[in-house]
Every structure is written in C-alpha cells, then in structure tokens.
Amino acid sequence: MRNKDFLSILDLDEGGIDGIIQMAEKIKQGETPQALAGKTIALLFEKPSLRTRVSFEVGIKQMGGTCIFLSNSEIGLGVREPESDIARILDRLVDCIIARVFSHRSLELLSENTSLPVVNALSDRAHPCQALGDCLTIFEHKGEMQGLKMAFIGDGNNIAGSLALACSYAGMDFTIASPENYQLPSPVWKIAEGISKEKETKLSW
Structure with a gap:
C-alpha cells in the first residue's frame, strides 16, 4: 500500500493487485x-x-x-x-x-x-474492492491477468473507473462502451491512460 488507506486502486503499490489476488486464492483454498x-x-x-x-x-x-x-x-x-x-x-x-x-x-x-x-x-467516485473482486474472478477463470482484454459496456461510473485503473495496473487491455454524456470522467481516464502507457497496455473507448 502507498499509504494507510484504501480509497482507490491508486492506493495500491507496485504489484499490489497480484499480491492481493494470490492471498485471496490461498484463503479460498482454506488458508x-x-x-x-x-x-x-x-x-x-x-x-x-x-x-x-x-x-x-x-x-x-x-x-x-x-x-x-x-x-x-x-x-x-x-x-x-x-x-x-x-x-x-x-x-x-x-x-x-x-x-x-x-x-x-x-x-x-x-x-x-x-x-x-x-x-x-x-463511493460515488470509486469502488476499488469490487474491482479487486472482479480481478480475482478473471484470474480464477483464466489463470492469469497479464495480456488479457476486458470490455466494459455501461455507464462510466465508479465501478468502470476502478476497473479501468485495476486492469491497467494488472497488465490487461481495457475497452469501455458508454452512452454519450455517460463516459468516464476525464481525470480518471487520464490517470488510467498514464498507467496503461507505462504498462504497455491498451485503453480505448
């Protein structure tokens, strides 16, 4: 963690998503x-x-x-x-x-x-725990997250924003299809774009 709180996916440090997924897997297996x-x-x-x-x-x-x-x-x-x-x-x-x-x-x-x-x-801005739960489900079904592609169809809401950030951190491509005027807020999109470029993944509308 970057600090004491978990208010956003951005609070996770490098490799934080992978670490949480691995721990969750062990807990589900009985540890x-x-x-x-x-x-x-x-x-x-x-x-x-x-x-x-x-x-x-x-x-x-x-x-x-x-x-x-x-x-x-x-x-x-x-x-x-x-x-x-x-x-x-x-x-x-x-x-x-x-x-x-x-x-x-x-x-x-x-x-x-x-x-x-x-x-x-x-919150109205983010739902990071939901995004982590979705990442766990993807990992359980696919065995990995790196290199996968996620498509999100719906409003650019708190869940979509958290997923865009989580996918970028986890090395997944992320595409969102939202109605006009219901797209992801520009600040969230710009942050996700920056992470996506760093991780060499794709982010698209």
Missing part, C-alpha cells in the same frame, strides 16, 4: 490467516448493501476479527455528526474503518481525521 485477531473493525454504511456487508463481515470474522455495523440512521454521517467527529471517536475505539458512502469526500474527511486505516466499500 485463513488470523491477521485481524484481536482487532475490531467498524463497518460504517451510509448506503445499505447486502453483498458488501455480508462479504466484509464474513471475511473479518474468518480472519479472527470482530466487526461493529453502524448504519446511517445510527450515526447520521455529516448530518447529525460531522465526519471529523465520527473519525475522532472511532479512532479511540476501533482498529479500522470500512465505509460505504454516497460522497467520496466523506471518505477523505474520515481519513484526514483519524490515524486508522480507512477502506472504501463504495
């Missing part, structure tokens, strides 16, 4: 490292979810940790209590914050006000 033994993780969900909540809770418990689920009705993120106060309170009580929010800025404010790792479980 369950107790890396979270004695740790308490706060699941802060402003936006509800079935799959994301269950997968995080199961994963945390399998790795020896304990999780506390906090819904938006309980905390009122940015309304009843500002993100800065929530971050400072959790900083004293838990070991990590996993947040699923509407605005990416909420993640940044949490990160800026705590020494704890903050993990993005979805």
Whole structure:
C-alpha cells in the first residue's frame, strides 16, 4: 500500500493487485490467516448493501476479527455528526474503518481525521474492492491477468473507473462502451491512460 488507506486502486503499490489476488486464492483454498485477531473493525454504511456487508463481515470474522455495523440512521454521517467527529471517536475505539458512502469526500474527511486505516466499500467516485473482486474472478477463470482484454459496456461510473485503473495496473487491455454524456470522467481516464502507457497496455473507448 502507498499509504494507510484504501480509497482507490491508486492506493495500491507496485504489484499490489497480484499480491492481493494470490492471498485471496490461498484463503479460498482454506488458508485463513488470523491477521485481524484481536482487532475490531467498524463497518460504517451510509448506503445499505447486502453483498458488501455480508462479504466484509464474513471475511473479518474468518480472519479472527470482530466487526461493529453502524448504519446511517445510527450515526447520521455529516448530518447529525460531522465526519471529523465520527473519525475522532472511532479512532479511540476501533482498529479500522470500512465505509460505504454516497460522497467520496466523506471518505477523505474520515481519513484526514483519524490515524486508522480507512477502506472504501463504495463511493460515488470509486469502488476499488469490487474491482479487486472482479480481478480475482478473471484470474480464477483464466489463470492469469497479464495480456488479457476486458470490455466494459455501461455507464462510466465508479465501478468502470476502478476497473479501468485495476486492469491497467494488472497488465490487461481495457475497452469501455458508454452512452454519450455517460463516459468516464476525464481525470480518471487520464490517470488510467498514464498507467496503461507505462504498462504497455491498451485503453480505448
């Protein structure tokens, strides 16, 4: 990791995707490292979810940790209590914050006000954990990622942006077909282009 948080695929260091995929493969084969033994993780969900909540809770418990689920009705993120106060309170009580929010800025404010790792479980800008899950599925079916081609058909949304970055890092070509006015934001595309050139992969509309 480039820093304490995982808010974007860009937070992974060189080879980070491969390392995570290899670890996930071992866990699925029965090796369950107790890396979270004695740790308490706060699941802060402003936006509800079935799959994301269950997968995080199961994963945390399998790795020896304990999780506390906090819904938006309980905390009122940015309304009843500002993100800065929530971050400072959790900083004293838990070991990590996993947040699923509407605005990416909420993640940044949490990160800026705590020494704890903050993990993005979805925001309007990025969905890095989903992209990693997709990369794992590709690896399981293809046995590799380097040199493969991914086609994405749909809006240039948070998932598409995270996939464009993940594919570029993993050595895959990435093509996206989106309706006019629903394409990937220019800043995300430019970053993905830079990574793609460095990795000598192809990125196209």
